[in-house]
Amino acid sequence: MTQHAARPGRHSANREAPSQASGQSDANGASTRKTASKTPGIKPISKANLMVVPANGALNASPARRSATDKDVPLREDIRFLGRLLGECLREQEGDATFEVVETIRQTAVRFRRENDRAAGAELDRLLKRLSRDQTNQVVRAFSYFSHLANIAEDQHHNRRRRIHALAGSPPQDGSLQHALEKIDAAGVTGKQLRKFLDEALIVPVLTAHPTEVQRKSILDAEREIARLLAERDLPMTARERDRNTAQLRAKVTTLWQTRMLRDSRLTVADEIDNALSYYRTTFLHGIPQLMSELEEDIAAIFPASRKTKGAAAEAAPLAPFMQMGSWIGGDRDGNPNVTAETLDHAATQQSQMILGWYLDEVHALGAELSMSTLMVDASPELLALAEASPDHSAHRADEPYRRALIGIYARLAATSKTLTGHGAPRHPVADAEPYSSAEAFAADVQIVIDSLRAHHGRALASTRIDALVRAIAVFGFHLASVDMRQVSDVHEAVVAELFAAAGVEKDYAALPESRKLELLLAELRQPRLLTLPYHEYSEQTRNELAILATARELRARYGQRVARNYIISHTETLSDLVEVMLLQKEAGMLKGTLGSKTDPARMELMVIPLFETIEDLQNAAGIMQSLLDLPGFDSVIEHHGVEQEVMLGYSDSNKDGGFLTSNWELYKAELALVQLFEQRKVKLRLFHGRGGTVGRGGGPTYQAILSQPPGTVNGQIRLTEQGEIINSKFANAEIGRRNLETVIAATLEASLLPQQNAPKELSTFEGIMQQLSDRAFGAYRNLVYETPGFKDYFFATTPITEIADLNLGSRPASRKLMDKKNRRIEDLRAIPWGFSWGQCRLLLPGWYGFGSAVKSLLDTAPDEKARKAAVATLRKMVKTWPFFSTLLSNMDMVLAKTDLAVASRYAQLCDDAALRxxxxxxxxKEWHLTCEMLALVTGHQERLADNPLLARSIKNRFAYLDPLNHLQVELLKRYRSGKDGDDIRVRRGIHLTINGVAAGLRNTG
Incomplete structure (x- = not known):
């Protein structure tokens, strides 16, 4: 796997020079051993064509002297370099013959894709069909790993470009905190107003485990190390250091090749928990405190009046921990029978063990760093008292109170870890000590150290590691992340029905009308007694559901209230769906007081959060929430939660239900209706966006997505899901991860404090047009997916949905219901594998279908050409002035750029019914061509991604390496489904490998 040789005039720093160990490079960057000359089409080049660039050239080159083309040279060089290492590894591990097969396929695919050579396309097809089963898997692995390595190179290039801009003193970029603050300052917001806003804000990325993460943790770990080593190459290096770096990279690429890419067994919930936790040390534990610190510095610089001054000293006021972390892993039971009370407890324990272990490491490091002696500098009385209370009585440290205090803190923290998780400290404490009663008590001791440093000429010391530690404690506590619980409403109904029947209250609760259900539920909530009978034998489902809530209650007592504070009800369709969970909380001892009582008002430990998913649910959302707020006595529940109520919006099912355009529009309208309701009731609304990876499931750039929210819907309160392989693409690289977190904060600030940017003057006109487009797109989408006879059979035949369900991607099944061939329905399929499958066959249908028909139908209603031109002009104005609409089309533009009808036509051949196919x-x-045509008409751009040429080039370059994977996937699916090779493990593994490779190449697939 190689690319063309580097050109003269390179600008990147310390690129690979030919070394004696690896041999010289040929025209494709491959090692020129004696056998290489036998490879057809590979010509060696001379040393004269290779250049060594001065150290640090990429970072020190003036941006003004670099053309738009030049700035991407380091990216291309990194891809060539990693491709060369992969090619060398392939030759070494599998032999010259395999290398030549892969290289011939690569060259043919590149010629077919980039030169539009039809003969090359036919040749590629012949080459791939002649492969043996073993060769097929080797080719698939090679092209898959090349996609992985290209992703790493792109991430590094993004980091490089940002650093170049920073070194050049370029203005702050969109999505940066500094840019957001400058805009807020220009809008007249004061520093005092900003700080008050941040004191009440809450921004929570929520990590979820969904069946689209196709990489093993072992692969992720190796790729993180490759990313680190590649980043090193932009630093000044000696020849020996460069050679050592190359050797380490070669070793890591070899590790990748020799590591099993796929799991032999299905991922467990415990595995998913471990995978998610690996991103904390990489990104979140350092990144969030760093962002909080930088935000304080920027506020102090841009809003100087907000500084607190004491004499000559000036200190930025500490910010509240408005960014926190959430997780569904271990608590999300919707459609996943593998999540139980035990997994919830395991998730909380593992999270606590992770954060306490990190605290212990940081405190230990501080003990080594803070060596100040009272012979040199004074310390505060509080610090001296903390030192005296320490179990460390060594005479060697008698004059080092900071060290003694930190040794005492370490001992208490070690005892805390043992008490909460059962695991002691990695380094034994000096002596036993009392555990901390709470994270706040731990933070108070650390703050004593900071205050003493600041008061005694140690301000520089107080602003380094220990400052980050105290910020981390405020954000992560002893729990690390809040674990949400989620279950589908049907399960709650069944459990409540069983409780009522066993207690003799109602024999058939599920069959009652909504009004009668509510009457029974509210009456029971006013009763002081419990429904649950101590000696009755309940069903396994009821026992499990009650056990989950009992475990949540225990975890809150152990780790603090933030460890579990949200309960999400999937498919919320009625008010009773919410009240049922209130009753279940009462049964678990999590509802104190009595609903409607003035003397002992109700206080509920877990916030009951509806998830509105389908189009109909979104349309009913405001009405259901109004009924909830109208419940007698519910005002005390709201007050207990800080006069806040969260509502979750589902992007996935609404898209599968109504299509891309209608889903987004109904989400927009639901948000506006909810904002209006909550403003009337003077209750703070927090929207939880269930975004996925694909555009069809709410994916796309987070910054633009938040800014395009309807006016008033953000208001400093936002939670959003980060799912599947998107977690890896966003947070595996520390710099990329930090940047993604920064853009979420920046966008939240702008959307909340600059709402006028989201409200064009003609908004009501635009919304009317959008409704017409939505109605037309909905009709087109529903007609294809749900009204076309045989469409479900076409979908199951022409996509790898069945094989995806079989792949060991996650702990959750691909469908909520077991499906056989006769009874399978698209309605029962989970939205995630639905979108994932369309990505594999390169149609990505959920991200665009219906738009073309909608626009054409709208324009066709114009009475004459003048009216038609006026309608087009209005649509273009919508793109320019309405962030919601422009973001919608921008995301669709990206999806259309990733589709490929020629490749998709090969998948269509998998459908045996010729007429249906x-x-x-x-x-x-036809709809794809019409959508491209209408999008060009509305935006004025004939080419895809005209506003994002870097992404356009990236996608175009990837196609040549995706083509072989897609071609082979089709061929393997034919073999597998024919029955002849169905039992061949190599064929099944080959299919799964292609799924991995295509997903890596497309990136946002799940």
């Missing part, structure tokens, strides 16, 4: 694919193809 011809009908459905022709309709999809």
């Amino acid at each position: 011809k009908n459905v694919f022709a309709r999809i193809s």
